[in-house]
Amino acid sequence: MMKGLTALALAGLFHGSTIAHDVGAEAYFDPGDGEAWELNYGYYPYRSYQTTDLISPQFRTLVDSPECHDDRHVFFTPRGFSIEAPGPMIVDSHGDLIWAKSTEGQAYDLTVQEYKGEQYLTYWVGDDRVRGHGAGDYYMLNTGYQEVHKISALNGMAADLHELVITPQGTALLTVYEVYQHDLSELRNFEDWEEDPHYIWDSLFQEIDIETNELLFQWRASDHHSINETFKSIGGTGTKNDPFDWYHINSVEKDEFDNYLISARYTHTVTYINGTSGDIIWVLGGKRNMFKDLDGGFATNFAWQHDARLHSKTEFPELFGDDIALFGADKEKNGVTKQLVTLFDNSAEDIEHTLDSSRGLMLEVTYPSAHLPRPQPAVDLVRRNAADAQDDQYSVKIIRSYNHPQGPLSSSQGSLQVLPSKDDRKDSKVFVGYGYNALFSEYSADGTLLCDNHFATNYSWGRGEVQSYRAFKFAWTGRPVDPPSALLSSDGQIYVSWNGATEVKGWTLQHTRTFPAAENAWENVLQIDKTGFETAINIEDEELLRYIRVKAVDQNGVMLGVSREIDMGWSAGLASSMTQLNTVDVAPIKLIMLICVNVIILFVLYELCRRLFTWRQTRKWRQRRGIRLPSDA
Template sequence: MKVFCFYTLILLIRYAHADLEVYHNDPDFEAGNYGPYPIQTYNSTDIVSPHMNVLQWNSECEEGLYTFLTPRGGATHEASAMILDSNGNLVWKLQGYNQIYNLLVQDCKGEQYLTFWAGNDAVGGHGAGFYYMLDTSYTQVMKIGAVGGLDGDLHEFRITEQGTALFTVYEIVQVDLSTLGKSSFGPIWDCLVQEIDIVTGELLFQWRAADHFAIADTYKEIGDHGEPGRDFDWFHMNSIDKDPRGNYLVSSRYLHAITYINGATGDIIWTLGGKKNMFEDLSNGRATGFAYQHDARWSDNYTTITLFNNAVDDEHPRIAVTRGMRIKIDQQYMTAELVADYVNPHKIRGISQGSFQTLPSGNAFMGYGNTAAFTEYSHNGTVLCDTHYGPESAFGAGQVQSYRIYKYEWHGWPTSDPDVALVRDGFERWNIFVSWNGATEVTEWILQGSEDPNVSDEDWDDLASLERVAFETRFDLGGSYQSYMRVLGLDSSGRVLGVSEMLDITQDEAWSLAPLRIEQSETGWLNILIGLCGLTGLGVGFREALASWRSRRKPIRLGIGQA
């Protein structure tokens, strides 16, 4: 029994801190047997990241791009923004905000920035917060707010080619609601487009939905809303796109419509879909019959519109299947034709949120909003890659969700140092774990050692090197080691990008194992194991500490491995 407990605990420690491969078509994942949000943890940092299930993969997916998402929900414990590589490995994570939405890479006057919204999202289906811009060192360079004493909404923040900022704003106003069966005026959430100068904050353009549409154009049932304290969300603007003519493409979830707005006058040029549709549908209603849609964008040189057609909402969750749409628009003859649609093989019904992105290759990439999934399709709609970051058994519950999910190229150079941790296993072997949050350009780690803590940089001994292939890398030191060690991060040309702190292995506290962090799915059997092995572990720990003290001055023998 003692031997069983001792070696089982050793194996658990080594496994729990190793980088984990993604699951592949794992039915236990989809059944929720690993919990509502399977995660992996790391030894060199307290960061956690999703442990995903890849259901379908194809080499035609764009592997050179990173995946950008903002997981939130009750099962995630803390809202965050993160970047993952094409293998599902963590690259960068940001946390510490109330809620985070809409992580993008955007260009502003020739420079690349990470942008996102953060604030309070519990404001009747929209948000009250600010827009943030981080440079390639992950340093905040701008915090932008809405104009006129209003709050910045979570749904949209786009930087235009002119270096201006577009965003959605919600404001409570009083309007006549008699056409919806109310006896008098009542409160609604009106929706605004604001465009500002990023540097000066000057308001350049503003448009209000209630000035151009009748409240009765909505498909949203008013119910007991439109009364004091029950503001009616009739329009629900969720995306804005600006074209070279200076006009705006605006999506209204509850009008089931995409509206093209004159950027000089604010007048409506045309409306696609909804009760005020102006287009002849060449696809027997399929081009204009979308509902509750999100993320409407111009594509194909402004000849088509792409969108995420939710087709359902929380009040009508089963009436249709969510799909992406590519709609050809002829503005001269006012015709609309569905040229491609994109349907997830699991027939997802995305009751809220969602995104559709046309990638540089022409592939389509969709994030499914309150459903923990993202899928890449060929241009014509063939499924290429399909990934879940929460179990299908919980789809629709909103326990894990991301407003939008996109793919971009990104290069990041953090100002922090690499994170390192020293962990000793039960075989008298020390392991050094290293990671560097956001350092996209590190391709190699160099382990260095010294017996002198005051040695100059050039006098450190190079002990081993490992290719960086995941977020965290492990150096297995074997049974012996030098007294002081550190890790260097190098780029593909051999240039040193960062140096970790020095680890002093002679310190008494280095004898202790790092706290064990495991996946949620392992807690049950771990508790049983600890109950069986607790007393045995005390004796083993004392024996191993004594053995370590006797061997600390042995010549170094490095057996190098990678987790």
């Protein structure tokens, strides 16, 4: 015990002075040495590269399984005090960098979405200095990493960092925060000297047609929720210069019934909204909870949560096999709807917390079908437990809780994603990003931890040093429009990488004597398998012609792209020529004569240069002394 406390104390001292460390420069770095990884490389062990200024985290995998290594890659946005150049990033399932981009401003919420049958990367960039939300825009990149759309909020507002969802109808759902005047008398009294009282950060979402930029729907929280539903202390806020963030919307999605599901952090609620009128259909959790908790309060005690999503039981055919056999695959039957709600339960806000660790939650909610007329329940401002529920037709129970063995408590951010199985008979898996703490984990549907990957040390947890708002896994095929990058190093190696390319399996080194050169003039020198983001090709033992390049090939040897040419210098061409002469059966006497001729030519050139230099120096000396030369006459 004392040894562990001593190590923790020493680590705290060390990490206080060293924030990040390039482990790629360490000759003896061992990613399997957990103690060294935690103690010797700062909060953020990272790797740098020869061919780019980009860096990427050095991952530490604590739990691993073949089930995690498929065609899906990890999408996240590492940032924090320890990261000098934050931005969106893609890594493979082993933690090797695939693509990264430096952005002007903070980047959040990198994901893959479909628009008009094509896949796009989407992410937010903007100003997040307003604590907990932001003002910026969303960007859409095609598979060549070219920007094709910029999505902004309408009505004079800015897009918030929390959410962009592209619907199958080609619309964009995005969250918005607006400074808005609202009576706060229930929560605090204002002093006479306080200017412009009674202002909130109101939460909205907008649905926008991407093609026409037309606003189709807008919803405002203060029109439908009471301000005193909040669990956030107002403190001294509530003025125009310091509005009160009372609701804090952080996710929104649209279902097949054209209704909306939203998550609000500061009211501890998941709210289901009529897609036509904007009226509330039901509220899960918080002071206004409408559901009978069949787990004695544990299904509705989530707090400060993120990323609420609706799912069908058919995504988990093994977990719900009996239910599907009895009741069929439909969500709605006989006027009753049953479906799953997943979310990331932070259970924490700053130092306040309701549980000892954050968790992923899968809940089953049962309620009267939304298209049937239902009276709106009165607002009850005391959180209901199982015995207090207003209507037994509304019920909720826990299906699974996804708990990490190290118990990270994430006071902000986080995500939970259901990963569809390739086999319709098998359950989906669950992928959890821990937001404020630098790790993401993959679970089987039953809650078994399959893989656990950390992209910063555990000592960074709870400090804001390294974090990622969300983390996702998607299949993605990247075909960059920019060529591969190749660099000739002084250590006798050529380094090559291709930022964003996902299909490269190997590299072919080629050379030619002259440039420009026809394609058939390039000769293959050697082939090597791709290793990680950047591959080193050793050329110390190779006799190369003057110009070289590196070609990227796929698993079938088909060329995907080629680097720009590298000029090795005239000496490389000469050395190669001499070698070739010696290897094509040239008579020794002819070779000796050729060498002698070259030596004589070099000697004559040297003597001419020497005499010219001497003559010019003599001329300058005589001119300084007024001596006329015959050529001056």
